[in-house]
Amino acid sequence: xxxxxxxxxxxxxxxxxxxxxxxxxxxxxxxxxxxxxxxxxxxxxxxxxxxxxxxxxxxxxxxxxxxxxxxxxxxxxxxxxxxxxxxxxxxxxxxxxxxxxxxxxxxxxxxxxxxxxxxxxxxxxxxxxxxxxxxxxxxxxxxxxxxxxxxxxxxxxxxxxxxxxxxxxxxxxxxxxxxxxxxxxxxxxxxxxxxxxxxxxxxxxxxxxxxxxxxxxxxxxxxxxxxxxxxxxxxxxxxxxxxxxxxxxxxxxxxxxxxxxxxxxxxxxxxxxxxxxxxxxxxxxxxxxxxxxxxxxxxxxxxxxxxxxxxxxxxxxxxxxxxxxxxxxxxxxxxxxxxxxxxxxxxxxxxxxxxxxxxxxxxxxxxxxxxxxxxxxxxxxxxxxxxxxxxxxxxxxxxxxxxxxxxxxxxxxxxxxxxxxxxxxxxxxxxxxxxxxxxxxxxxxxxxxxxxxxxxxx
Numbered sequence: 364x365x366x367x368x369x370x371x372x373x374x375x376x377x378x379x380x381x382x383x384x385x386x387x388x389x390x391x392x393x394x395x396x397x398x399x400x401x402x403x404x405x406x407x408x409x410x411x412x413x414x415x416x417x418x419x420x421x422x423x424x425x426x427x428x429x430x431x432x433x434x435x436x437x438x439x440x441x442x443x444x445x446x447x448x449x450x451x452x453x454x455x456x457x458x459x460x461x462x463x464x465x466x467x468x469x470x471x472x473x474x475x476x477x478x479x480x481x482x483x484x485x486x487x488x489x490x491x492x493x494x495x496x497x498x499x500x501x502x503x504x505x506x507x508x509x510x511x512x513x514x515x516x517x518x519x520x521x522x523x524x525x526x527x528x529x530x531x532x533x534x535x536x537x538x539x540x541x542x543x544x545x546x547x548x549x550x551x552x553x554x555x556x557x558x559x560x561x562x563x564x565x566x567x568x569x570x571x572x573x574x575x576x577x578x579x580x581x582x583x584x585x586x587x588x589x590x591x592x593x594x595x596x597x598x599x600x601x602x603x604x605x606x607x608x609x610x611x612x613x614x615x616x617x618x619x620x621x622x623x624x625x626x627x628x629x630x631x632x633x634x635x636x637x638x639x640x641x642x643x644x645x646x647x648x649x650x651x652x653x654x655x656x657x658x659x660x661x662x663x664x665x666x667x668x669x670x671x672x673x674x675x676x677x678x679x680x681x682x683x684x685x686x687x688x689x690x691x692x693x694x695x696x697x698x699x700x701x702x703x704x705x706x707x708x709x710x711x712x713x714x715x716x717x718x719x720x721x722x723x724x725x726x727x728x729x730x731x732x733x734x735x736x737x738x739x740x741x742x743x744x745x746x747x748x749x750x751x752x753x754x755x756x757x758x759x760x761x762x763x764x765x766x767x768x769x770x771x772x773x774x775x776x777x778x779x780x781x782x783x784x785x786x787x788x789x790x791x792x793x794x795x796x797x798x799x800x801x802x803x804x805x806x807x808x809x810x811x812x813x814x815x816x817x818x819x820x821x
Contacts, residue, residue, distance in 0.1 A: 378585070379523040383532050385582040386516045387539040389462060392575035393509050394543030396469055396568035397432070402552040402641045402656035403561050408777075416560045418476065422773060424495045426766015427486070429638045431499035432506035433759030442755060445511035446748020449518060450741065455583045457744075458515045462576040464508025469569035471501030477562035510755060512579075514747035519582070521735050521743060523589075526819045530683075530732035534674025537727050541663035541670070543571075548641070548660035552653065613746050618737045618811055621802040622730060623750045625687060625795055629726050631757035632694050632791035633719070637662070638762050639769065639784065643701070646779050648712045658716055665720025666727075673728035683729040683813040684803035690725030691799045693718050695792030702785035726795075729813075736812045761787075 400407070404425055409417030420428075436442040449457040480493035491499075516536065524532040551564040558564075613619055640659035644650045650658065677683050697719040700706060738746040765784045772780040806813040 379527070379532075382523050382582060382585050383520060383536060384539075385578055385585070386458075386519050387536045388578045389458075389512065389575040389582075390516055390536060391539045391543040392568075392571035392578075393465060393512060394540040395547045395571055396465070396505065396543075396565075397509060398544050398547040398637060399551045399564050399568040400428070400561075401638050401659075402548050403555055403564060404639070404642050405645065405652050406552070406555060406561055416556075418494065418561060420492075420495060422770040422779070423489065423766050424491060425638075426763050426769070427489070427491055428495055428499050428502065429635070429762035429766065430759045431502045433503075433510075433755035434499070435503045435507050436510055436752060436755040437759045440752070441507045442510050442514075442748050442752040443745075445507070446514055446745040446751075449511070449515055449744030449748065454515055454519055454522070455586055457511060458519075458579050459576075459583065461508045461511035461515060462572070462579045465505050465512060466508075466569065466572045466576055468501045468503070468505030468508060469565070469572050471504060472498050473501070473562060473565045473569050475501055476565055506755070510751045511748075514744055514751055517731060517734075517747050518744050519586075521740065525735065525740075528675070528678050529735070529817045530674035530677040530728060531671055532674075533731045534671040534728045537670045537731075538667040541666045543663075544637075545660045545663035545667070548637070548656045548663070552641075552656055556653075610742070610745065613738060613742055613749065616737060618802065618805050618809060619734075619746065621798055621805055622733060622737070623753050625691070625726075625798045625802060626730060626750050626754045627757050628791045628795040628798060629691060629694060629730075630754050631761045632698060632788045632795065633662075633723055634758055635761040635765055636698070636788050639765060639781075642779070643781050643785075644712060647701075647781055648707055648709050650709060650712075658712060661713070661716045662720045662723060665717060666724045669721060669724025670728045673724050674732065677729050677732060678817040681813075681815045681817075683733050684799070684806050685814065686725045686729035688796065688799040688803060690722040690729075691792060691795035693722035693725070694795060695789055697722065698785050698789035698792055702782055702789055704780070704782050732817060733811070733813050761791075 406416060407418050407420045407425055408422065409419070411417050411419040445457065445461070448460075475494055475498035478494070480497065482493050483490045484493060484496045485491075486496070517533070520532050520536060521529065547568070554567060555561055555564040637659055641652075641656045644655040644658050645652050673686060677686065697715045700711065700715045734746055734750070735743060765787065768784045768787070769779050769781070772783055774780075802813070805811075
């Protein structure tokens with residue numbers, strides 16, 4: 364009875380792929396806003412002038428701001444609560460709540476960078492201008508919404524694609540999200556230069572988030588119909604609901620913690636790096652500031668094609684744990700290259716970014732679809748929330764650390780030596796290799812099925 368009813372929507376290719384595209388647009392706009400400030404670092408740190416373009420931030424200010432994305436998620440446990448809300452109240456409520464938080468936080472950040480404020484505030488023993496503090500507040504609120512939206516969309520995909528092209532679907536969602544990242548890295552700086560500075564690009568991102576909220580509301584109509592068609596089957600064959608006592612199934616699972624730690628270390632070597640990559644290209648490789656953002660933009664553009672490709676391989680042939688090991692090795696090689704002071708060729712920088720794009724296609728395409736193989740559906744929202752929470756520790760603290768390291772290694776002419784910071788990222792890669800190998804051995808021992816195909820053949 365259940366299977367017959369679910370064929371009306373989840374078994375319909377047109378329906379499930381339509382649902383995927385709709386929610387993927389929401390995350391694409393979110394990823395644009397997440398990275399819209401990354402290529403604007405030269406403008407942010409420029410001295411305030413008569414043209415009003417420079418904001419007069421320093422490297423420490425920028426590092427503190429970049430980390431603020433995850434402050435509420437990490438220190439107030441907002442992401443963990445978001446996962447419980449998702450499992451308890453469902454996809455529609457949680458998705459609307461999270462997209463509204465994204466849009467609200469974006470408006471605060473837009474207001475902050477578009478106005479001047481008197482005074483400063485001490486945080487963790489360091490004085491930061493009020494403009495930075497208010498921008499951080501908006502970015503932190505946005506970060507809560509974005510991360511909860513991320514786990515919600517992950518559960519949406521599992522709901523519609525389990526037993527079908529799960530890894531491919533997740534890969535395509537990531538690919539569309541990367542279009543947002545690439546668009547921000549490539550377009551934010553020229554857009555800001557043409558239309559009045561930092562507030563112009565941030566305002567553009569906020570407008571996109573409004574469109575993302577509307578897009579998710581459209582998905583909610585489909586989701587309501589999906590659940591309505593399952594209602595009679597659920598009465599005859601009820602699904603097991605969320606219970607707090609079941610959390611032990613997550614916290615006592617070694618495989619789950621290995622995936623969580625891999626996510627922490629791998630993403631700590633990618634997203635924080637992108638926050639500083641544009642200025643790295645200018646300072647170390649001598650690339651024109653107006654073109655420097657195009658090289659980091661190669662990474663998300665590459666993953667647009669590679670993540671679905673590797674996801675399709677995982678769906679058809681398996682080898683998920685192996686893909687994660689290979690990706691972690693490539694991450695380490697890339698940051699090792701960036702850490703070597705003598706390697707200043709633009710060709711080498713481009714080649715390294717291509718390798719990083721391959722790594723960033725391999726690991727997410729295998730990691731996210733592996734979680735449902737370890738954790739039951741009724742706990743999946745909480746499981747993804749814990750993973751995202753641990754990931755946010757890295758996203759919050761690593762940029763702050765890198766900002767301070769770069770500040771300490773910047774001379775009087777505002778030239779930064781990136782050797783130490785790139786070495787830190789390389790260490791993240793080494794740890795990722797160790798964790799990925801441990802996960803591969805644990806899968807062999809426990810039989811999670813990470814090396815098996817996702818598509819169930821009739």
